[in-house]
Amino acid sequence: MLTVIGEGLVDVVQRASGIEAHVGGSPLNVAVGLARLDHPVQFIGRYGRDAYGDSVAAHLRASSVMLPQGPDGLPTSVATALIDDDGAATYTFDLAWELPGLADRIAFMLQGTTLLHTGSIATMLAPGAADVLAAVEFAHPSATISFDPNCRPSIITDVDYARGQAEKFAALADVVKASDEDLAWLYPGRDVLESARHWLALGGSEGPAMVVVTRGADGPWGITAAGVAEYPAPSVTVADTVGAGDSFMAALLSGLVDRGLDGAQNRDVLRALSAEGLGELLAHAARAAAVTVSRPGANPPTRAELNGASGEG
Numbered sequence: 001m002l003t004v005i006g007e008g009l010v011d012v013v014q015r016a017s018g019i020e021a022h023v024g025g026s027p028l029n030v031a032v033g034l035a036r037l038d039h040p041v042q043f044i045g046r047y048g049r050d051a052y053g054d055s056v057a058a059h060l061r062a063s064s065v066m067l068p069q070g071p072d073g074l075p076t077s078v079a080t081a082l083i084d085d086d087g088a089a090t091y092t093f094d095l096a097w098e099l100p101g102l103a104d105r106i107a108f109m110l111q112g113t114t115l116l117h118t119g120s121i122a123t124m125l126a127p128g129a130a131d132v133l134a135a136v137e138f139a140h141p142s143a144t145i146s147f148d149p150n151c152r153p154s155i156i157t158d159v160d161y162a163r164g165q166a167e168k169f170a171a172l173a174d175v176v177k178a179s180d181e182d183l184a185w186l187y188p189g190r191d192v193l194e195s196a197r198h199w200l201a202l203g204g205s206e207g208p209a210m211v212v213v214t215r216g217a218d219g220p221w222g223i224t225a226a227g228v229a230e231y232p233a234p235s236v237t238v239a240d241t242v243g244a245g246d247s248f249m250a251a252l253l254s255g256l257v258d259r260g261l262d263g264a265q266n267r268d269v270l271r272a273l274s275a276e277g278l279g280e281l282l283a284h285a286a287r288a289a290a291v292t293v294s295r296p297g298a299n300p301p302t303r304a305e306l307n308g309a310s311g312e313g
Helices: 026-036 052-063 102-109 128-137 160-173 181-186 192-200 244-256 264-271 276-291 302-310
Strands: 002-005 009-015 018-024 041-046 076-081 088-092 115-119 144-148 175-179 210-214 221-224 227-231
Touching: 002 026, 002 192, 009 052, 018 026, 018 052, 018 128, 018 264, 018 276, 026 041, 026 052, 026 115, 026 244, 041 052, 041 102, 052 175, 102 128, 115 244, 128 160, 144 160, 144 244, 144 264, 160 181, 175 181, 175 192, 181 210, 192 221, 210 244, 210 276, 221 276, 227 276, 244 276
Parallel strands: 002 041, 002 115, 009 076, 115 144, 144 175, 175 210
Antiparallel strands: 009 018, 076 088, 210 221, 221 227
């Protein structure tokens, strides 16, 4: 069982022509991506007893993502984008991030979990961020931990606080993925690849086995104890980049699971991953992101689509 813990929300886009609403949230997108790649996955997040909450639950269930946490009495989180006549967007956020009763149920909900992924707003925004950190600490002795900071500077504006939170989670993670934009914001004035090397050293012998940096059109780059690897971004006609990083994250984790590298008992094997093996994982994940950017919205590929994109059977 794979577990994703984090925020789900509804993106509401207001234009002169009308209003559109789409389910989103980085961790939620990763959960959907993993399920579409045929992995049993559960999503631990929150959503309200309202129409938007119904759409969040329906979206997850449509991809066979399990929902052990039911709706609560708070409104579903919403990110609203107001698009003016020139196409510029102004964003407002109505976010509630807490996980009532999670501490009492976490041992039950994480039974059988071999990999736990989290990131983004869930790891930064109080009071829920403390519950997420506690869940990661609980899962660490038995599960592979993955983390993607997916920073939101318009929501978490204190970069010193955000850096501290990111380093807490990175030090506990086995697999870390960040965009070059994340690292440039967290560590201004420092080369992003140097920041990735810094994260690889966090936690000492208990820290990350790999740190991967996505760089848009420049393709992904990654580092392990064995060395570095990179992969050129596949050539594709881009519809938009919504959800590309989340599709990349899901496929990166899927590749690890397919190789039997999930679970704390495989931590030493994961740490011994060769640069060549890392390169294969980057290629797999980059192809998933390429499928996603080729079509509108956060729409990660199925396993059949990804195999077709890679020329596999």
